[in-house]
Amino acid sequence: MTARKIPLTLVTAPEIGVVLGAPPMLMASENSVDYACGRCAAVLLHADEGQVHGILIRCTKCGSYNSTDA
Numbered sequence: 001m002t003a004r005k006i007p008l009t010l011v012t013a014p015e016i017g018v019v020l021g022a023p024p025m026l027m028a029s030e031n032s033v034d035y036a037c038g039r040c041a042a043v044l045l046h047a048d049e050g051q052v053h054g055i056l057i058r059c060t061k062c063g064s065y066n067s068t069d070a
């Protein structure tokens with residue numbers, strides 16, 4: 001079984017709130033969806049679709065900020 005891969009939405013600057021760094025990939029759930037950096041496509045988060053809201057993930061590969069909210 002292959003997880004679906006969904007690109008996250010790039011944001012220009014961190015907003016107030018939680019900012020996480022990945023990779024290493026964040027595991028919020030098993031056997032669900034891979035969320036990828038919107039710029040370099042590195043997998044940042046493994047979670048159920050619609051599970052994670054309101055956090056920013058800073059890609060440690062390219063330095064982009066990705067929002068979990070579309």
Ligand SMILES: [Zn+2]
Pocket residue numbers: 037038039040041042059060061062063064
């Ligand atoms: Zn990236």
